[in-house]
Amino acid sequence: MGxxxxxxALLRAARPRLHGNGVGLPCVAPPLRRDPQxxxxxxxxxxxxxxxxxxxxxxxxxxxxxxHLVMKIKSxxxxxxxxxxxxxxxxxxxxxxIQHDMLGESGDFITxxxxxxxxxxxxxxxxxxxxxANGKPNKFQLxxxxxxxxxxxxxxxxxxxxxxxxxHKCDISVHLVEISPKLSEIQASVLTEGKIKLQESCLxxxxxxxxxxxxxxxxxxxxxxxxxFNFYLAHEFFDTLPIHKxxxxxxxxxxxxxxxxxxxxxxxxxxxxxSATPAAEAFIHDKESRDHVEVSPDAGVTVQKLxxxxxxxxxxxxxxxxxxxxxxxxxxxGFRGHKLHDVLISPGMADLTADVDFxxxxxxxxxxxxxxxxxxxxxxxxxxxxxxxxxxxxxAKDANNRKQLLRSYEMLMDLDKMGGRFNFFxxxxxxxxxxxxxxxxxxxxxxxxxxxxxxxx
Numbered sequence: 001m002g003x004x005x006x007x008x009a010l011l012r013a014a015r016p017r018l019h020g021n022g023v024g025l026p027c028v029a030p031p032l033r034r035d036p037q038x039x040x041x042x043x044x045x046x047x048x049x050x051x052x053x054x055x056x057x058x059x060x061x062x063x064x065x066x067x068h069l070v071m072k073i074k075s076x077x078x079x080x081x082x083x084x085x086x087x088x089x090x091x092x093x094x095x096x097x098i099q100h101d102m103l104g105e106s107g108d109f110i111t112x113x114x115x116x117x118x119x120x121x122x123x124x125x126x127x128x129x130x131x132x133a134n135g136k137p138n139k140f141q142l143x144x145x146x147x148x149x150x151x152x153x154x155x156x157x158x159x160x161x162x163x164x165x166x167x168h169k170c171d172i173s174v175h176l177v178e179i180s181p182k183l184s185e186i187q188a189s190v191l192t193e194g195k196i197k198l199q200e201s202c203l204x205x206x207x208x209x210x211x212x213x214x215x216x217x218x219x220x221x222x223x224x225x226x227x228x229f230n231f232y233l234a235h236e237f238f239d240t241l242p243i244h245k246x247x248x249x250x251x252x253x254x255x256x257x258x259x260x261x262x263x264x265x266x267x268x269x270x271x272x273x274x275s276a277t278p279a280a281e282a283f284i285h286d287k288e289s290r291d292h293v294e295v296s297p298d299a300g301v302t303v304q305k306l307x308x309x310x311x312x313x314x315x316x317x318x319x320x321x322x323x324x325x326x327x328x329x330x331x332x333x334g335f336r337g338h339k340l341h342d343v344l345i346s347p348g349m350a351d352l353t354a355d356v357d358f359x360x361x362x363x364x365x366x367x368x369x370x371x372x373x374x375x376x377x378x379x380x381x382x383x384x385x386x387x388x389x390x391x392x393x394x395x396a397k398d399a400n401n402r403k404q405l406l407r408s409y410e411m412l413m414d415l416d417k418m419g420g421r422f423n424f425f426x427x428x429x430x431x432x433x434x435x436x437x438x439x440x441x442x443x444x445x446x447x448x449x450x451x452x453x454x455x456x457x
Contacts, residue, residue: 062266065094065348069268070260078257078271080279081332082242082297088347089240090179096348097180097240111236112320112376112418113152116408118392120155122383122450123318127156127231128163129449130316131170133432134229139171140315141230145222145302146237147176150187156233157191161212174216175204175225184218191216222305232306232317238356239321241298244279245332247272248291253280258344268344292329294354300364307365307427317427319361325373326359358425369433371426371451377419379450380412424450 065088072087073079079087089096112119131140147153153174160167174191178184184206192208203224204217219225245256255277261267273280283295306317324331334341336350343352358373389409396402413419426448433447 063346063348065091065096066266066268066346068094069258069347070266073258073260073268078259078273080277081245081256081258082279084258084347085240085242085352088352089242091348094348096351097183099182099348111148111151112412112422113148113155113235115411115418116405117155118385118388118409119380119412120152121159121388122380122385123152123233124156124159125383126318126450127233127316128159128166130231130428131167133447134314134429136170137229137314138169139229141173141175141226141228143175143177143225143230143232145177145232145234146240147178147183147187148236149183150176150190152233152235153187154190157210157212157214160214172214174210174214175230176216176218177220177222177225178218179220187218222302227309228313228315230309230313230315232310232315233320234318235320237321238296238299238302238319238361239323239353240351241296241302243294243296243332243354244283245330246280246284246293246295252276253284255280268347270344290329294329294331294357295360296354296357299356299361303361303364303427304366307368310427311367311429314429316429319356319425319427320376320422321356321425322353322421323356323358323373323423323425326357328355328357331355356423358423361425365427367430368427369430371428371448373423373425374451375415375420376422376424377413377415379424380419382450382452385409385413426451 068091069079069084069087087095090098092098127142131137142153142156144153153176157174160172176184176187178187188206188208191210193211198204198207202217204219206218208216210216246253247256248254249272253276254272254274257271257273258268259271261269279295279297283297284293303319309315310317332343332352332354334343334345334350334352336346341350343350362370389405392405393402396405411417428448
């Protein structure tokens with residue numbers, strides 16, 4: 001069975017998975033975490049003035065993380081924004097991602113897989129399409145970075161199971177990179193029937209079998225994931241990686257740092273480094289035309305790892321996130337309870353994020369073919385979301401269910417919502433497009449699902 005027939009059958013089959021109140025999307029969808037509404041045109045150093053309010057001041061209690069940061073700054077001096085983000089989000093004792101289940105209506109943000117099953121189903125089909133394009137190897141690993149509550153992986157695994165007639169001879173395993181003990185337990189409850197004993201030689205900290213019988217493993221570091229023919233997936237992962245922030249001044253580029261407010265020793269503030277830092281000299285290129293730049297070295301290193309394995313062993317990497325193509329300036333922001341939150345208030349109690357610079361990722365993705373970024377609306381439409389929606393609407397048993405399906409579709413596809421705010425970016429082996437004797441690479445859109453129209457036969 002070819003992908004066109006198998007995929008077409010999948011789009012026409014399967015009843016909808018219900019969410020939230022049992023009928024799909026909650027009646028009033030909570031705001032997105034990455035709402036990119038622009039802040040007033042003021043400098044980052046003044047950002048806290050924009051957010052400041054009596055309510056914000058009340059919330060600025062000395063959280064354990066704030067106490068930790070104050071002591072750290074007193075000992076070592078002002079810290080970079082990258083170090084601030086790393087401590088606030090991933091400190092092994094007090095970090096936001098370590099301590100909180102931040103997803104869903106009761107958390108601080110909601111993601112596409114939590115809104116509709118269609119999102120994960122189409123990504124599952126994309127990986128199957130690339131598996132076929134790579135000659136149907138007898139083994140592949142699905143590797144997700146930052147898998148949230150496991151909803152996206154669950155939907156992809158269901159696709160693999162429904163296409164078993166196509167994949168039954170392929171050895172498939174699932175590998176999740178997750179630092180949060182709380183989230184990994186939630187993922188295990190969603191994805192597995194029960195954990196099994198770890199193998200002594202395994203670098204994973206937890207393993208089991210999925211409900212469809214696939215081996216599944218959890219790791220704290222991407223470096224621990226076995227190499228090989230891997231399909232990498234990163235959905236709302238890169239926007240949480242630490243960034244350095246730089247401001248152009250009359251004296252040249254200066255890095256933005258986080259310091260203690262001298263007028264309020266229990267509060268933090270932004271300051272400019274008095275001289276050029278090593279990071280500023282390393283990451284600001286000569287042709288930079290913006291006056292404010294954000295750079296994530298961690299994102300660059302991660303992309304290089306994915307690109308190296310993809311070029312060496314085959315497979316693909318799919319990155320889905322808020323972002324831009326080297327055009328935006330100040331995007332660093334916080335979210336708490338689905339609302340914008342001052343990044344320096346109550347650290348450890350709110351999510352921190354910055355838009356992904358896809359032009360930077362493309363520069364770091366050396367040796368592989370890089371596609372995109374393209375808007376989520378375009379990718380999902382190319383993958384057949386409209387066909388899938390019609391099937392689910394036909395199978396919906398009541399008007400309320402159909403209403404929720406349409407509402408979730410709108411959230412995913414509307415250009416003013418997720419459809420225009422999210423971008424899809426892929427890395428594929430350079431030989432995926434065959435030889436280019438004329439020195440001209442074939443059109444990617446003609447041969448890669450999602451980045452060109454996927455035609456069902």
